[in-house]
Amino acid sequence: MTAIVTGGAEGMGRATALKFAREGADVVVGDINAEAGASLEANATDLPGRIVYVPCDVSIEDDVAHLIETAEKTFGKLDTIFNNAGIEQPVTASDEIAEDLFDKVIAVNLKGTFFGCKHALPALLRNGGGTIVNNSSVSAFANVGGNLSYAASKGGIMSMTRVIAIEYADRNVRCNAINPGVIDTQMNRRNRDLAADPEEIERRWRAITPLGRMGTGDEIAEAVLYLATPLSSFVTGIGLVIDGGRIAT
Ligand SMILES: NC(=O)c1ccc[n+]([C@@H]2O[C@H](COP(=O)([O-])OP(=O)(O)OC[C@H]3O[C@@H](n4cnc5c(N)ncnc54)[C@H](O)[C@@H]3O)[C@@H](O)[C@H]2O)c1
Numbered sequence: 001m002t003a004i005v006t007g008g009a010e011g012m013g014r015a016t017a018l019k020f021a022r023e024g025a026d027v028v029v030g031d032i033n034a035e036a037g038a039s040l041e042a043n044a045t046d047l048p049g050r051i052v053y054v055p056c057d058v059s060i061e062d063d064v065a066h067l068i069e070t071a072e073k074t075f076g077k078l079d080t081i082f083n084n085a086g087i088e089q090p091v092t093a094s095d096e097i098a099e100d101l102f103d104k105v106i107a108v109n110l111k112g113t114f115f116g117c118k119h120a121l122p123a124l125l126r127n128g129g130g131t132i133v134n135n136s137s138v139s140a141f142a143n144v145g146g147n148l149s150y151a152a153s154k155g156g157i158m159s160m161t162r163v164i165a166i167e168y169a170d171r172n173v174r175c176n177a178i179n180p181g182v183i184d185t186q187m188n189r190r191n192r193d194l195a196a197d198p199e200e201i202e203r204r205w206r207a208i209t210p211l212g213r214m215g216t217g218d219e220i221a222e223a224v225l226y227l228a229t230p231l232s233s234f235v236t237g238i239g240l241v242i243d244g245g246r247i248a249t
Pocket of ligand 1 (some may be wrong): 047058059086135179185
């Protein structure tokens, strides 16, 4: 299997790239963090699959087109893309969100996912079909508080996921999303450190999650592997909630 993971240098993208490579897949990671990307590539040389880092800002269409071309040129085909790159919105009252903050979150999260789908689809079709997994969030379904632009971007990702799933179903392309709850990554460490009382924030995250803890990148990687491969051969157009029970409450 040849896979692309955007935002794969850190967090759940990194965990997924490593999971794929351990399962024997060749992985092309696109990310803006060159240092973390190079370190991932250097640390993955003894795995059954290879990991190649490509500098890529998903909000720039040419970067995403180049990422997909690199995967096809290096490994001869593309089987799956995990559109994972995303940024948080610092907690802000909705009537105080500056236009440039709104634009930035939408450009990376929503437009970046659109570019990933748009440019991966022809490559998947050249290979007889394949899978797309988009990283949405529980914010697509429930108000988590103070993050309007982020929630809008993640809701948009769910809508795009359904459109692509239906439009390409007859050409052997499946498109699904994941909806993580609170996962222990750099993103949430940044969110926690911005809070007036970081320990209180962690307590609150545990309290709103019935399983009583944050999820891990590896738990997300397992779900992405399922949706990316024939393990999920009759599944398309869904959002798979991975949130320790949070939105069931
Ligand atoms: N952490 C959570 O609790 C949580 C919950 C739900 C959804 N998500 C989503 O999961 C995805 C991954 O988040 P994470 O928690 O692993 O975050 P993270 O910050 O730990 O990692 C994100 C990665 O994306 C990269 N990135 C950022 N902007 C980019 C851009 N413009 N182009 C390419 N790469 C870029 C970063 O360099 C980093 O390597 C995001 O889409 C996020 O919205 C996270």
